Amino acid sequence: xxxxxxxxxxxxxxxxxxxxxxxxxxxxxxxxxxxxxxxxxxxxxxxxxxxxxxxxxxxxxxxxxxxxxxxxxxxxxxxxxxxxxxxxxxxxxxxxxxxxxxxxxxxxxxxxxxxxxxxxxxxxxxxxxxxxxxxxxxxxxxxxxxxxxxxxxxxxxxxxxxxxxxxxxxxxxxxxxxxxxxxxxxxxxxxxxxxxxxxxxxxxxxxxxxxxxxxxxxxxxxxxxxxxxxxxxxxxxxxxxxxxxxxxxxxxxxxxxxxxxxxxxxxxxxxxxxxxxxxxxxxxxxxxxxxxxxxxxxxxxxxxxxxxxxxxxxxxxxxxxxxxxxxxxxxxxxxxxxxxxxxxxxxxxxxxxxxxxxxxxxxxxxxxxxxxxxxxxxxxxxxxxxxxxxxxxxxxxxxxxxxxxxxxxxxxxxxxxxxxxxxxxxxxxxx
Amino acid sequence: xxxxxxxxxxxxxxxxxxxxxxxxxxxxxxxxxxxxxxxxxxxxxxxxxxxxxxxxxxxxxxxxxxxxxxxxxxxxxxxxxxxxxxxxxxxxxxxxxxxxxxxxxxxxxxxxxxxxxxxxxxxxxxxxxxxxxxxxxxxxxxxxxxxxxxxxxxxxxxxxxxxxxxxxxxxxxxxxxxxxxxxxxxxxxxxxxxxxxxxxxxxxxxxxxxxxxxxxxxxxxxxxxxxxxxxxxxxxxxxxxxxxxxxxxxxxxxxxxxxxxxxxxxxxxxxxxxxxxxxxxxxxxxxxxxxxxxxxxxxxxxxxxxxxxxxxxxxxxxxxxxxxxxxxxxxxxxxxxxxxxxxxxxxxxxxxxxxxxxxxxxxxxxxxxxxxxxxxxxxxxxxxxxxxxxxxxxxxxxxxxxxxxxxxxxxxxxxxxxxxxxxxxxxxxxxxxxxxxxxxxxxxxxxxxxxxxxxxxxxxxxxxxxxxxxxxxxxxxxxxxxxxxxxxxxxxxxxxxxxxxxxxxxxxxxxxxxxxxxxxxxxxxxx
Numbered sequence: 001x002x003x004x005x006x007x008x009x010x011x012x013x014x015x016x017x018x019x020x021x022x023x024x025x026x027x028x029x030x031x032x033x034x035x036x037x038x039x040x041x042x043x044x045x046x047x048x049x050x051x052x053x054x055x056x057x058x059x060x061x062x063x064x065x066x067x068x069x070x071x072x073x074x075x076x077x078x079x080x081x082x083x084x085x086x087x088x089x090x091x092x093x094x095x096x097x098x099x100x101x102x103x104x105x106x107x108x109x110x111x112x113x114x115x116x117x118x119x120x121x122x123x124x125x126x127x128x129x130x131x132x133x134x135x136x137x138x139x140x141x142x143x144x145x146x147x148x149x150x151x152x153x154x155x156x157x158x159x160x161x162x163x164x165x166x167x168x169x170x171x172x173x174x175x176x177x178x179x180x181x182x183x184x185x186x187x188x189x190x191x192x193x194x195x196x197x198x199x200x201x202x203x204x205x206x207x208x209x210x211x212x213x214x215x216x217x218x219x220x221x222x223x224x225x226x227x228x229x230x231x232x233x234x235x236x237x238x239x240x241x242x243x244x245x246x247x248x249x250x251x252x253x254x255x256x257x258x259x260x261x262x263x264x265x266x267x268x269x270x271x272x273x274x275x276x277x278x279x280x281x282x283x284x285x286x287x288x289x290x291x292x293x294x295x296x297x298x299x300x301x302x303x304x305x306x307x308x309x310x311x312x313x314x315x316x317x318x319x320x321x322x323x324x325x326x327x328x329x330x331x332x333x334x335x336x337x338x339x340x341x342x343x344x345x346x347x348x349x350x351x352x353x354x355x356x357x358x359x360x361x362x363x364x365x366x367x368x369x370x371x372x373x374x375x376x377x378x379x380x381x382x383x384x385x386x387x388x389x390x391x392x393x394x395x396x397x398x399x400x401x402x403x404x405x406x407x408x409x410x411x412x413x414x415x416x417x418x419x420x421x422x423x424x425x426x427x428x429x430x431x
Numbered sequence: 432x433x434x435x436x437x438x439x440x441x442x443x444x445x446x447x448x449x450x451x452x453x454x455x456x457x458x459x460x461x462x463x464x465x466x467x468x469x470x471x472x473x474x475x476x477x478x479x480x481x482x483x484x485x486x487x488x489x490x491x492x493x494x495x496x497x498x499x500x501x502x503x504x505x506x507x508x509x510x511x512x513x514x515x516x517x518x519x520x521x522x523x524x525x526x527x528x529x530x531x532x533x534x535x536x537x538x539x540x541x542x543x544x545x546x547x548x549x550x551x552x553x554x555x556x557x558x559x560x561x562x563x564x565x566x567x568x569x570x571x572x573x574x575x576x577x578x579x580x581x582x583x584x585x586x587x588x589x590x591x592x593x594x595x596x597x598x599x600x601x602x603x604x605x606x607x608x609x610x611x612x613x614x615x616x617x618x619x620x621x622x623x624x625x626x627x628x629x630x631x632x633x634x635x636x637x638x639x640x641x642x643x644x645x646x647x648x649x650x651x652x653x654x655x656x657x658x659x660x661x662x663x664x665x666x667x668x669x670x671x672x673x674x675x676x677x678x679x680x681x682x683x684x685x686x687x688x689x690x691x692x693x694x695x696x697x698x699x700x701x702x703x704x705x706x707x708x709x710x711x712x713x714x715x716x717x718x719x720x721x722x723x724x725x726x727x728x729x730x731x732x733x734x735x736x737x738x739x740x741x742x743x744x745x746x747x748x749x750x751x752x753x754x755x756x757x758x759x760x761x762x763x764x765x766x767x768x769x770x771x772x773x774x775x776x777x778x779x780x781x782x783x784x785x786x787x788x789x790x791x792x793x794x795x796x797x798x799x800x801x802x803x804x805x806x807x808x809x810x811x812x813x814x815x816x817x818x819x820x821x822x823x824x825x826x827x828x829x830x831x832x833x834x835x836x837x838x839x840x841x842x843x844x845x846x847x848x849x850x851x852x853x854x855x856x857x858x859x860x861x862x863x864x865x866x867x868x869x870x871x872x873x874x875x876x877x878x879x880x881x882x883x884x885x886x887x888x889x890x891x892x893x894x895x896x897x898x899x900x901x902x903x904x905x906x907x908x909x910x911x912x913x914x915x916x917x918x919x920x921x922x923x924x925x926x927x928x929x930x931x932x933x934x935x936x937x938x939x940x941x942x943x944x945x946x947x948x949x950x951x952x953x954x955x956x957x958x
Contacts, residue, residue, distance in 0.1 A: 055858060055919070055920075201854065201855055202854070202855040202856065202858060203858075204855075204856065204857050204858030204859075204919065205854065205855070205858040205860075206858075207858060208858040208859075208919075208923065269943075379622075379881045380881060382643070383881060383882070383883055404657065405653070405654055405657035405658070407640070410641070412633075413633045413636075413637065413638045413639055414629070414633070414638075414639055414641070415638060415639065415640045415641065416622075416640075416641045416643065417640055417641065417642055417643070417654055417657060417658045418643065419654070
């Protein structure tokens with residue numbers, strides 16, 4: 001699907017990034033914001049947004065929220081036609097971000113520009129409209145349970161329902177249809193944490209993409225991860241990435257954060273290639289535990305089975321044996337036949353194990369046959385990593401045993417050799 | 432009295448011709464002819480009968496040939512106009528197409544290949560009547576063997592990818608002959624080696640294991656050791672890779688590969704920075720290949736047809752494509768020697784190209800090497816390396832440009848640079864900068880995919896350009912970067928001085944829309 005023409009929506013989180021310069025690893029929560037100000041932190045989201053807006057052509061219609069959440073930045077740029085369609089409270093809150101996004105989406109804008117970081121991206125995701133209920137034909141596979149107990153235990157129960165529905169019902173809703181349900185979003189990078197794939201690489205790049213949309217240029221959109229990390233844990237030296245869902249994001253070569261393959265279309269094709277490559281490596285009679293993530297969903301599709309969006313599904317000989325399995329249930333399968341975990345790296349940080357797939361407990365991993373892990377990821381995803389692949393099973397000895405040069409299937413007959421290390425060895429180098 | 436001279440503009444003032452030229456089929460005028468052929472004489476027709484008496488019915492066309500009908504002058508104008516809309520190697524400072532070695536190809540070599548003695552030969556002639564050209568090819572083989580250190584060289588393929596394919600086919604044949612083909616199903620390469628290495632290996636049925644670089648720009652030896660084993664058929668590697676960084680551990684790489692019984696194959700498509708300095712065989716490689724249309728005179732790619740040379744060590748000679756040209760003693764022959772085609776080679780991978788390869792390319796390479804001699808070849812490499820490092824210093828002085836990996840170290844013959852910093856500051860990307868360069872009459876290229884280096888551009892100055900030309904290219908790059916800071920929309924809106932504003936290539940990037948073959952096109956669109 002491509003975007004072409006229309007008005008731009010704009011939502012600014014005015015205090016985004018305030019904690020960065022103050023060394024606070026983020027800006028979530030009034031207490032932290034107050035501390036940031038006391039340490040000399042300053043708001044810069046409005047100023048960065050102005051840099052993006054300057055790239056818009058004269059006469060561009062911008063729908064936005066009042067005051068610091070949008071209108072102030074628009075007033076600093078000549079030639080825009082600004083309409084305020086949301087009044088935030090004072091001071092504005094995260095709920096204002098979600099509500100403003102909902103208001104913009106109702107107006108049918110071509111693109112929602114938001115200024116902030118990962119926390120803001122989550123709020124934007126919350127505000128995007130949800131699709132209507134999906135009606136499945138009788139011949140379609142049964143809908144899977146949307147969010148399971150394991151997801152709740154790992155904090156994934158906060159996942160936006162829109163994403164869960166759309167990923168989980170491949171038989172009922174066409175991919176293009178579901179993308180059309182929500183306005184695409186694009187982040188102007190202003191936060192401290194920006195691990196999500198929905199950000200442009202710079203304010204100027206965000207403005208250039210928005211300009212391309214306004215001018216009717218063809219801009220490909222693809223679903224990008226919205227991930228966030230607990231700031232409290234980062235401050236304690238622990239990196240905990242959680243996938244909160246995906247959102248349609250315009251992708252212009254080199255202008256959207258992530259050094260991926262040249263276009264969204266070819267990136268989607270690359271994911272299908274990874275799935276096809278992984279499918280050739282599955283042995284008859286062996287049991288495979290498919291972890292969460294879009295790449296695993298593509299593998300399931302390649303195998304002709306329906307994938308639980310964020311759960312671990314058990315597959316043997318192209319048949320789904322159990323959806324959304326718990327660690328205990330996975331362990332049970334290891335007594336029946338040789339079992340292997342099939343995983344991809346989560347977000348931009350390269351976690352193979354220990355983030356979003358805690359069903360792969362140490363006991364399960366120790367019971368797997370050789371090789372215990374089949375890993376699949378696009379070349380673009382690997383090139384976007386800041387460091388090696390990370391393993392965090394909660395068992396240091398097991399982490400060390402699983403570490404080393406990991407074979408990663410990147411396509412049919414295509415394997416990349418990438419170093420995997422225990423996450424504990426990397427934490428000291430992480431933000 | 433002297434006329435006042437206008438000051439030289441800081442940048443070249445350039446504007447390309449724009450003709451809005453239709454397709455030649457759209458120019459067709461019914462009945463118009465380039466050459467008017469007289470009607471057959473009645474007596475001839477009376478003797479032979481009509482054409483239907485001469486041409487068998489099964490070979491006769493059932494419909495007229497659909498060719499444009501045009502006078503010669505109009506044909507000439509059409510193609511000259513199209514040629515003026517090109518940005519060709521003969522009139523731009525063509526260092527922007529790094530990896531392609533866009534050097535000067537001496538025009539005297541074109542004269543050589545256009546002599547009737549060569550031009551009018553037919554490849555299927557009796558070898559006794561083509562001894563001269565067979566001698567040239569045989570002697571060129573000996574030269575390339577000396578340059579590479581290998582034993583024999585086949586020049587049957589028409590390009591680099593063909594030569595890589597020939598090498599992969601020989602690797603497979605070697606393992607088959609040793610009864611190990613079923614076991615050795617993997618080929619190892621690197622992300623910065625030319626993608627044709629991985630493609631050829633996959634086409635031959637191998638799984639491809641790709642190694643990624645460390646901070647120094649080449650893969651860690653431990654990574655290679657983790658990748659190889661009894662399942663490994665070969666290592667296919669370039670050195671220096673597209674970054675221009677030379678892997679100093681290459682001998683250790685080759686030794687590691689040999690220790691598991693695999694072969695080591697060196698992609699020397701671009702050998703311009705190492706001619707006469709290093710040799711593939713001396714580093715232990717079992718095979719290598721050259722692109723004769725890059726390093727050895729003939730222009731690359733669309734500049735003309737190519738030529739690939741596959742060079743092998745002694746143990747792989749039996750697997751060379753056939754026929755090979757052999758020189759045999761013959762007292763009755765001129766000079767006492769004769770050149771014969773040997774097709775009786777039971778272990779050969781077979782014919783891999785028509786006849787003897789792209790003979791004009793081979794003759795240009797022969798003439799180029801003969802003109803330079805051994806010392807001249809080394810001069811080429813040394814000047815190319817010096818020019819490259821001069822350009823490196825100029826580019827690194829441009830704010831926003833960088834050369835990722837191996838910070839502070841010299842490069843060999845090319846560098847893959849990055850505009851990432853400039854892009855983050857301005858939103859202007861490498862493609863836009865490249866298009867803006869065309870406004871000044873200069874070609875510019877980014878990188879092979881995938882983009883390992885963000886916002887990449889690749890420059891390769893070769894030995895062919897003067898300091899003034901290198902300065903002009905770098906000054907233009909710096910000026911465009913400055914434009915990106917001061918007026919990004921100006922750069923984003925380029926080009927302004929070229930015949931085509933923006934070619935839509937979204938279709939080519941979308942696998943759902945493109946088809947690279949007519950059969951694929953019909954399949955994709957249900958035709």
